[in-house]
Amino acid sequence: MSGVFASSFDAALQQFGIPRDVLTLALRHCAETDRYPLLGISSVDRIKIYLDVKDWVALAKARLGRPESPQDEAAYKALRAATRAGEAIVFLTAATYMEVARISSLRQRTDLANVIAEITGFAAISGRSTVVQHQLQTALATRFGGQPPAPIAVLGIGQPFAVGVRGAFVLRQKGGGTPDLPAAQVRAIETIVRVTGEYTMLRGPAPEELPDLRARGYRPENVAAVEEARLKREKELAEMLKDGTADRDRLGDLVHARYLYWELAHHLPTALQPYNMDISDFYAKGKESLTELLDDIPSAAINITLADKGFRNSYKSWTGNDIRDADAVSAAIPYCDIVMTDKYVAAQLAKSPAVARHGTLLLSRLADLNNALSTLIAARSTGTP
Numbered sequence: 001m002s003g004v005f006a007s008s009f010d011a012a013l014q015q016f017g018i019p020r021d022v023l024t025l026a027l028r029h030c031a032e033t034d035r036y037p038l039l040g041i042s043s044v045d046r047i048k049i050y051l052d053v054k055d056w057v058a059l060a061k062a063r064l065g066r067p068e069s070p071q072d073e074a075a076y077k078a079l080r081a082a083t084r085a086g087e088a089i090v091f092l093t094a095a096t097y098m099e100v101a102r103i104s105s106l107r108q109r110t111d112l113a114n115v116i117a118e119i120t121g122f123a124a125i126s127g128r129s130t131v132v133q134h135q136l137q138t139a140l141a142t143r144f145g146g147q148p149p150a151p152i153a154v155l156g157i158g159q160p161f162a163v164g165v166r167g168a169f170v171l172r173q174k175g176g177g178t179p180d181l182p183a184a185q186v187r188a189i190e191t192i193v194r195v196t197g198e199y200t201m202l203r204g205p206a207p208e209e210l211p212d213l214r215a216r217g218y219r220p221e222n223v224a225a226v227e228e229a230r231l232k233r234e235k236e237l238a239e240m241l242k243d244g245t246a247d248r249d250r251l252g253d254l255v256h257a258r259y260l261y262w263e264l265a266h267h268l269p270t271a272l273q274p275y276n277m278d279i280s281d282f283y284a285k286g287k288e289s290l291t292e293l294l295d296d297i298p299s300a301a302i303n304i305t306l307a308d309k310g311f312r313n314s315y316k317s318w319t320g321n322d323i324r325d326a327d328a329v330s331a332a333i334p335y336c337d338i339v340m341t342d343k344y345v346a347a348q349l350a351k352s353p354a355v356a357r358h359g360t361l362l363l364s365r366l367a368d369l370n371n372a373l374s375t376l377i378a379a380r381s382t383g384t385p
Helices: 003-016 020-032 053-063 070-084 094-101 106-120 128-144 183-203 207-215 220-243 248-264 268-275 279-283 287-295 298-312 320-332 343-349 366-382
Strands: 047-050 088-091 123-125 155-157 338-340 361-363
Touching: 003 020, 003 183, 020 070, 020 106, 020 155, 020 183, 047 320, 047 366, 053 070, 053 094, 053 106, 053 366, 070 088, 070 106, 070 366, 088 106, 088 123, 094 106, 094 183, 094 220, 094 320, 106 183, 128 248, 128 268, 128 287, 128 298, 128 320, 220 248, 220 298, 220 320, 248 287, 248 298, 268 279, 287 298, 298 320, 298 343, 320 343, 338 366, 343 361, 361 366
Parallel strands: 047 088, 047 338, 338 361
Antiparallel strands: 123 155
């Protein structure tokens, strides 16, 4: 962008209080694609990384010059350098946006938005429902000898993409027509709106903006209510296992059946159509066949593994963080080279076939990420497998 559009961009940044340097990578992601919100083809060969919110908090402090450890500062510098050089790309998931939105302090959300924007450029993994639907169709085709579904774009840009929406801001004249402007100018305007919009969605509203937003239908509590309902189900099963109303010896069957019901039931009727099979026919395949199918669905296998291990720990207290962690890693592990999570999740998934099949490196410390990232970059540069 140049001239009047650079001035417009600077004006937008000033209006929304956005540091110019944090959107450099987002602008590049937009420039590299002609199919926004999908990422450009050049992103395919980059090292793909997912970071936990605890890591973003540490990196935000490092960006502000207040790192809690030398390893945190090193990780911030390494990630910034690797993403700027096009050696790595760091992704968000819907869980990332949910975690940031839960923070009440606008200042803290702003600090997080700055470092997240700087290092990810709002690169995102597609919404859970979209990904799992495609994985289900693929697993059914393998099991029943059908035609595999066409590949889908799992990697894209922005919060809508992360929740499974493929829309994007498109400039239109009043009345809906194509604007009478050169294509380059239209694209520049669209890019300004897209990247500033993504930043403000991630940062969230200021307290004084809430009344107007609520009048327009802003209801963040609706998202929280969905999570609460999911958490309630986990707590209920944990209590049933404790009091004996659920058979602990059949826990594996219970966890698989619950995932099938709550996460896949709405996808099954359409997914089964190519096989001339209805739901009754599908369930008639029997427990062993259904379990094997679920284990062939990457995100399902990861989620089920975490749930199974969690319920086997009778002392575990279930929290919303367990729901968000499971959503995050089950989305990221099938598509990333490195996935950062907390110590508990990393321990539960250590040596799990659900993770090993993807060759994903699962880590919980930024110090370990520093070593892994430099090793992977060196291996890619020399062509070492």
